[in-house]
Amino acid sequence: MVRYKAIIAYDGTNFSGFQSQINGRTVQDEIEKTLSKIANQTIKINGSGRTDAGVHALGQVIDFAWPFEQSLEKLRFALDTQTPGDIAVKQVELVPDSFHSRYLAKEKTYEFRVDIGKPRSPFRRFYTSYYPYELDLEKIKRALPDFLGTHDFTSFCSGKSAVKNKTRTIYEADLVISESGDELLFTFRGDGFLYNMIRIIVGTLLKIGNGNIRHDAIPQIIAARDRDAAGPTAHPEGLYLKEVKYE
Amino acid sequence: MVRYKAIIAYDGTNFSGFQSQINGRTVQDEIEKTLSKIANQTIKINGSGRTDAGVHALGQVIDFAWPFEQSLEKLRFALDTQTPGDIAVKQVELVPDSFHSRYLAKEKTYEFRVDIGKPRSPFRRFYTSYYPYELDLEKIKRALPDFLGTHDFTSFCSGKSAVKNKTRTIYEADLVISESGDELLFTFRGDGFLYNMIRIIVGTLLKIGNGNIRHDAIPQIIAARDRDAAGPTAHPEGLYLKEVKYE
Structure with missing residues (x-):
């Protein structure tokens, strides 16, 4: 397993916020759904922090464990194009296993x-x-x-x-x-x-x-x-x- | 009756275009509905031209006959605030009866x-x-x-x-x-x-x-x-x- 960090932007208008919750569409759920589909296994992400319903991001940071090392641009492009149009993936980079978007901000x-x-x-x-x-x-x-x-x-x-x-x-x-x-x-x-x-x-x-x-x-x-x-x-x-x- | 010209802006995303049609939400219908409510009688508008579904306007021009002369800013404010959020009314002015948004453009x-x-x-x-x-x-x-x-x-x-x-x-x-x-x-x-x-x-x-x-x-x-x-x-x-x- 390796760990990737990604910088994402999103239009918060049609989200109930960043973080997963029982009801409502969230940024975290959309990204985890897409990553899990690409990896063909369940992938969970950390975010640098929550944003509320309607709040936008130009540079939210997430990180996730990934089963194998791969081309950064291929992963960025796949994640960007396979997530809905209100989420954009600006950058993906390899980080040490100890990286955590929230704790280390x-x-x-x-x-x-x-x-x-x-x-x-x-x-x-x-x-x-x-x-x-x-x-x-x-x-x-x-x-x-x-x-x-x-x-x-x-x-x-x-x-x-x-x-x-x-x-x-x-x-x-x-x-x-x-x-x-x-x-x-x-x-x-x-x-x-x-x-x-x-x-x-x-x-x-x-x-x-x-x-x-x-x-x-x-x-x-x-x-x-x-x-x-x-x-x-x-x-x-x-x-x-x-x-x-x-x- | 007097005639008013108005300059309007709209976000075309959720409209089936400017012009009234049998199905779909249109800019013309929304404005005519609001004007008719304010005047308490049926008001029809002319536009300078159609715009298609999804097309936006920063300065579309419309004109309409109105039952009485009134404060331009009051009419602009009423029309702006009573139309939905994707339509804005930037300016209203009194024009000669012969004015026509489309024919005289x-x-x-x-x-x-x-x-x-x-x-x-x-x-x-x-x-x-x-x-x-x-x-x-x-x-x-x-x-x-x-x-x-x-x-x-x-x-x-x-x-x-x-x-x-x-x-x-x-x-x-x-x-x-x-x-x-x-x-x-x-x-x-x-x-x-x-x-x-x-x-x-x-x-x-x-x-x-x-x-x-x-x-x-x-x-x-x-x-x-x-x-x-x-x-x-x-x-x-x-x-x-x-x-x-x-x-």
């Missing part, structure tokens, strides 16, 4: 896209979150650096999370406005993110831009360690897992 | 997008045509100017068309490659286009890029006045009606 980058155009673009309705209200982008830009560094992010974590240690380090928190002026692109890079963390951060930043939360309130919201202190959870359609890095 | 611009990335992007599968084969873009660029000017475009018209006069004038035929290098954007502007004309032009240009048709063959193909002389009809997903101009 050192850094993750997420993007969050917000459509602020009027009217809402019909082409981006599944690929951005729509925000039709007034936004002062300068206020959002002033608030972003307050997320940088190591903090207990309990206030920015879904109450449904069972994780105990809620301390995470954010290296990058950035906002770029599209040339056309009708789309916001947030980028967050850190050593890991809690359940719904990016979506709650963006939901809070949009409230800051709209004037409902003060632009200098982030330090107090973090210090509160209380989910109710932060803003709402932004919609999943805007969220993309962009990249996962390993040592 | 002077110039149309279409875009055609081709995904040439490896692998195919899952996010663009409904919004580009995919071409996975080798392409010499210089050959395509050399062929493009041969479409300019006034020609009988019978060779680039579907055999199903009932139109007799197949002479059209093309003012612009252009190709731009995306920054990422994985998408082609064709633009065609002319006084009008025949049924499937852009799709047959693009299908022929891709064959030229792939070396199956000579880059200098366009004049002969036009002169043949024979649909079989041109290349195949490219897929509808890459086609966008971008703009319609009036005097």
Whole structure:
């Protein structure tokens, strides 16, 4: 047996999320079904982490044991073309047996896209979150650096999370406005993110831009360690897992 | 009664085309249904032209008679928000009673997008045509100017068309490659286009890029006045009606 790592992209619109579950179509199930068919035996995969229903990936990482060593491009092509059209397989590489997509992940980058155009673009309705209200982008830009560094992010974590240690380090928190002026692109890079963390951060930043939360309130919201202190959870359609890095 | 003109965009993926037909969901039916509900009486629309199933619009133009003059932005907002999410209403304006979207159109611009990335992007599968084969873009660029000017475009018209006069004038035929290098954007502007004309032009240009048709063959193909002389009809997903101009 050898172990392969693969970088995959998927359109999350028609998935109930990445991870296998009793009901619903999942990315993991589709990939395991295809790999098992190619290998003619049951293949199970690890992923770098879950993504929720509607959330997309540009660079999700998976790994799996494989019965024999083979051409990387042949395996990538077979997996890419035999999985449904909403999954793409960008790269396959051989990794040591000890590799694990989730346990060994050192850094993750997420993007969050917000459509602020009027009217809402019909082409981006599944690929951005729509925000039709007034936004002062300068206020959002002033608030972003307050997320940088190591903090207990309990206030920015879904109450449904069972994780105990809620301390995470954010290296990058950035906002770029599209040339056309009708789309916001947030980028967050850190050593890991809690359940719904990016979506709650963006939901809070949009409230800051709209004037409902003060632009200098982030330090107090973090210090509160209380989910109710932060803003709402932004919609999943805007969220993309962009990249996962390993040592 | 007054007459309004509206500029609309739509994602053609889940439509059987623009024009009403006996079976299938159409853009015209959805807009007429919404307008009739708002006006509380039957409203019928004209469109600048049909688009086929799967074809998109960034700037389709429609017009309709309306029982009373009212706020343009209120009407635009009502129509935009009450039509389904795959239709957007960008602009509404008052026009003379004599206005007609189809009869008075002077110039149309279409875009055609081709995904040439490896692998195919899952996010663009409904919004580009995919071409996975080798392409010499210089050959395509050399062929493009041969479409300019006034020609009988019978060779680039579907055999199903009932139109007799197949002479059209093309003012612009252009190709731009995306920054990422994985998408082609064709633009065609002319006084009008025949049924499937852009799709047959693009299908022929891709064959030229792939070396199956000579880059200098366009004049002969036009002169043949024979649909079989041109290349195949490219897929509808890459086609966008971008703009319609009036005097």
